[in-house]
Amino acid sequence: MSSKKTDSEKTTIVIVGGGIGGLALLNALSTNINPEKQTVVLVDARPTHMHLISSLRLVVSDADDLLNKAVHPYGDHTFRNKLSGNGTFIHGSVNSVKFGDSGNGGELILDNGEIVAYDILVLATGSSWPRPLGFPTDSRSAIEEHILARRAEFSKAKDILLVGGGSLGLELAGELKDVFPSKPVTIIHREPLLLNDTYPDKFRITVQKKVEARGVTVLLGDAITASDASDVSASQVPESGFVTEQGKKLNPDLVVPTWGNRPNTSYLPSDLLSSTGHVKILPTFQLPSYPNVFAFGDIIDWKEQKGAAKAAFFHTPKVAKNVMAYLDLAEAAGASSVDLMASKKSAKYTGCMEMIMITNGKARGVGYFNILWGIIIGGWLITLLKAKTLMIGRIPSQTGFTPK
Structure with missing residues (x-):
């Protein structure tokens, strides 16, 4: 008898935010997950990836055809390697999060009423910007x-x-x-x-x-x-x-x-946030009260300047390693007993230059x-x-x- 899990039985990793950090994490996980045991869902408020590094030139003139080169739709092509055919994109803004007890999963409630269940949640919602970078989200x-x-x-x-x-x-x-x-x-x-x-x-x-x-x-x-x-x-x-x-x-x-910019965290309860609206995290990028929830990028409460390079090159490798470590430990010991801070498998963030x-x-x-x-x-x-x-x-x- 086959032991292969059905989609409904797979561990669901949900990444909220398809910016530079979110996509970097998605690509990192795409080579490491076990497609028979895990599946990944990407949720983004927009139907397209906005390359913010080029966005100021984009809104000033039509130089370099940036509207075509820098605004990419999400779709099947977003999920590669082991995620090919094993990933899902959902277009929607998160209104609120229902957290499970003791790392037992939870749900996202989107602005269209859709409910997205997760076993592991990664928040990479980035920043809210003033006009002219306040791009619409509907289409x-x-x-x-x-x-x-x-x-x-x-x-x-x-x-x-x-x-x-x-x-x-x-x-x-x-x-x-x-x-x-x-x-x-x-x-x-x-x-x-x-x-x-x-x-x-x-x-x-x-x-x-x-x-x-x-x-x-x-x-x-x-x-x-x-x-x-x-x-x-x-x-x-x-x-x-x-x-x-x-x-x-x-x-x-x-x-x-x-x-x-301002951290895009209005969907989270205030007790998880600092006075500036940033998400409180452990050095493993986990939320202190919810070991199966991670946050990184512009939204974290960490004494450093925010930027795409930090999210992509300094945060992402550690988040990816810790998500995989959490999966391994949870499978071996049960989610409620997972403590990445005490694990030799964890990668702890101490900041960067x-x-x-x-x-x-x-x-x-x-x-x-x-x-x-x-x-x-x-x-x-x-x-x-x-x-x-x-x-x-x-x-x-x-x-x-x-x-x-």
């Missing part, structure tokens, strides 16, 4: 409409104010200057220097000089009242302009919120790596590593989809 056509609307908005604007001088505002300014070199662009930032104090002053000053060399005006230690809003559309810009907190008069006709690469259009940029004495790298290397192509060539290996 690809809605995403395309959003992109075309942002392009038209930037093209029509005569004077653009970016509210926030982190990497989002800086990289958007560079993309705008590539396409509209003579158009006034201003960045206003509350801090005394651009970015934040994770990075040394020398680097932050270098970044300012590089962006000002493109003709971008930088206002530091200042703000407008509207920057506290969740969104500022062109229609909300008063004809009289703005007076900043420091008394400076600004008259943009387009204000773009670029104050950065801080690093950032900030593009300034297609042919410029500056980066920082917190190794040795702290290394600042210049434009030619940033151009080679990121700015020129925005790593577009890597997307098909992540999504399994090759554009025509």
Whole structure:
């Protein structure tokens, strides 16, 4: 008699979030799971993978055909290796999570009312971004409409104010200057220097000089009242302009919120979250009260700057190893007794070096790596590593989809 499990009997691993981290984990598991015992479900709020690294160039112009190259649908091609024919994609947003007792599984409740059961749950829901990166979730056509609307908005604007001088505002300014070199662009930032104090002053000053060399005006230690809003559309810009907190008069006709990301964790109960909305985790990426639930990427409560490189290259290998270790231990001892923290099989996260690469259009940029004495790298290397192509060539290996 065959001992092969049916689909209903298989252990179900559910990954929520198909961003760079979620897909990296899916691909890692695809070579390690036992297809006779385990199956994987990917849940994402959008029907397509959005390559956020290239998204700012995408919403500014039609350069490099990014709408075709960087927006990939999910489908059978998403599941490869041992997951081929053994994986499922579900399009939907998670409204809430029902957690099982003692690691015995649970359920996701989606916005369409669908219920998705899991034995192991991995949360990789990433960040919520302000416009222009607040892409719709209902359909690809809605995403395309959003992109075309942002392009038209930037093209029509005569004077653009970016509210926030982190990497989002800086990289958007560079993309705008590539396409509209003579158009006034201003960045206003509350801090005394651009970015934040994770990075040394020398680097932050270098970044300012590089962006000002493109003709971008930088206002530091200042703000407008509207920057506290969740969104500022062109229609909300008063004809009289703005007076900043420091008394400076600004008259943009387009204000773009670029104050950065927020963890996408509104579907979780508050007791699992920090005061900033990040998910509390153990060094094994497990939730303290639920050993069969893992979280990684931008959403975790860990003292480090968030970024795609950390999720893909530093978090994912440990999460993948720990999911497989959990499966082995749960099968041997029962889920309720699994303690990866005490297991020699577990991979514990202790953090990684801080690093950032900030593009300034297609042919410029500056980066920082917190190794040795702290290394600042210049434009030619940033151009080679990121700015020129925005790593577009890597997307098909992540999504399994090759554009025509």
